[in-house]
Amino acid sequence: MKTRIRLQLSVMMFLEFFIWGAWFVTLGTFLLNNLKTSATQVGVAFLTQSIGAILAPFIIGLIADRFFSAQYILGILHLIGAALLWSASSVTDFDSFYPLILVYMILYMPTLALVNSVSFRQMQEPGKEFPPIRVLGTIGWIVAGFTIGWLNWEQNGSLDLTFKMAAIASAVLGVFSFTLPATPPVKKGGKASLSDILGLDALGLLKNRSYLLFFLSSVAICIPLAFYYNFTNPFLNELGMSSAAAKQSFGQVSELLFMLLMPAFFARLGVKKMLALGMFAWVLRYILFAFGDTAGNYWMLIIGIVLHGICYDFFFVTGQIYTDKLAGERFKSAAQGLITLATYGVGMLIGSLISGVIVDKWQLPAGGHNWQIIWLIPAAIAAVVVVLFLLLFQDKNKHQPATAVNA
Template identity: 60%
Template sequence: MSENVQAQVKIAPPIRIKLSVMMFLEFFVWGGWFVTLGTYLAQNLEASGSQISLAFLTQSLGAIIAPFIVGRIADRFVSAQKLMGVLHLAGGVLLLIASRADSFGGFFPLILINMILFMPTLALANAVAFRQLQDPGRQFANIRVFGTIGWIIAGLLIGWLGWEQSHNLQLTLVMAGIAALILGVYSFFLPPTPPEPSDRSGWREILGLDALSLLKNRAYLVFFCSSIAICIPLAFYYNFTNLYLNEIGVKSAAAVQTLGQVSEVGFLLAMPLLIKKLGFKKTLAVGMAAWALRYICFGFGDTGALFFLIVIGLLLHGVCYDFFFVAGQVYTDRFAGPGLRSSAQGMISLATYGVGLLIGSLISGPIVDSFATGGGHSWLGIWLIPAAIAAVVLIGFYALFREDATTRAKATETAR
């Protein structure tokens, strides 16, 4: 790389620091309460599995509503950093109020509104970062990694303070609420990110629905349907892993779960090489197979001699997430081409984090309730169900998906 090109991809230290702190706080706020939500609801509010799933379903509702907020407000009327500040300030207050709720009925509406406010901030944080970077393809990962670090630090802090064992998980909401207030104020000091002129004039374009034409292609239709279907077993992981670890007696479960985020960083670095060597079909299949394997590991693992199975299951998070969801985003980008890239990414995000996780949350709660016992749950029976679902999705995907040679060639060129 020439000195001229190197100069172009450097980020000014003050900007790098501001954006890195923004990402750290963004995901610290989310990971600070979301990971342990299932355990908190079961321990403190005596919620059922269906109620726990209903609480996690708020993420999907937030993801569905987010494009309306970002697409119609941030893209047209208000600077992204200012809107992010307002949303975090309001969300922080709601988290602090939610920490004092003494019933699920009082807790749910607060957390629903909070997630509707929070989910758009993920896109807003990305928008602020992208506008400050000269070469996002090279520079963004070095900024985004601080978000993963923020999520990890939140989990380690919860484990170190022992809030799970002492049944004081309401303090996670206080911690996240205070962090959200800090980020809300901090957002007003981020680099200005005013609205840009856009040709996205209607709801169809904002929601990515103009990319529906991609579904006429059989390969992309199979990928699209598989993406929604694989989010059903994903909901089991998000909603109940922390409760599972606490019920079987894993100490500092939230801290142990950060192994998944650590592996995510490592496997993300390996993903371009895997796509280059195997192509999209086999890379995506590896990701789906990892979902089935991780649930089998959870089902047969314990806190004794088979604890290593739980560790493997957690470390597989990097494979599950990077080799399917991140690789799927790359595949969508290459398949859609310049004209539909943004719309296609919006459509696949709405389908997975919105529709897919919503279906998964509605299904997972009743299933977990059906395996309830006097002292907790029969987790082997629970985990084998999402393992089977992931296996069926994998078989269907591998049998029906036909990778386009042109798309694979573009991916290989990108991975170099």
């Protein structure tokens, strides 16, 4: 790959995840403090991510794969997104805010696939060339978090500025996208079946008992995962942690480190133990949050954040590798889309619906929340998933060819 193209793709990936990290981490705190919403409304707002993940295949399958170059669609979506984010920064009530963020997430979630598409189409050896470029996305998320902490926007009640920062970055990426390498549609014109759009051919993987259990575990583990994404920042700010968004970025630093260590762990532990460790890390994280505080148990909060590397890499990345190995060449893309639909779509959707209700239920009359009970609930859900997974999962296909799964 030419140096110029590598630099372009790196900038694209940095901005893509900087935009998301710039407002998403502190969304719950913004809604509770600035718009005075309930926790249930916070859950409904985060639900827009799941709606976007569910609808993304339609946008990609109907438009990007058949009619227009990916880099142009990426640019248009981010330019529209910039206007929506800027508008969201100035609203004063949830009823005005929600439609803006809903439309934004429906447009943003497909861009996650588009940046990958633009990247892969420029690569001869994606296995070697993609990771150094994708890591710029994680760095972008980290930079966004540290910027919010450095500027004290949480403490100053100025989280509306996170949307303006994200809007400016989205506008920059929108314009920059038109300079990216050409990525024309693979299938020009023609009718797209529902099966093609949603990758339903990959459903054949679910005939494999082990993969079916993994699939169901992925949905189930993302229910408690929604508690973390939706309410960690409000929780840390309510406890009085300074620069909470910046501290949360330690989780992405951990993700980078464990990503580098994954090959060694994978060779020694195998799929089942890696997946189980990833799920168990969620249990441990929530227990640490339940008993942590900003006084003598501050270390519990920090370790809970840093566990993100194991939580994400050991379960999600291992799951993506497991899916890729079983899918076979014909169904690789469809299978990855299927597992994304299960996790960020169905699992996070259920989690977002119930997490807000639970946080509201345990709101204290004098103000604040009973966070110990709140965090022990997702810990219990994750623990049940881990136990059932360990008892029932067997990786019977680890030494079989991928096509055997689809037989």
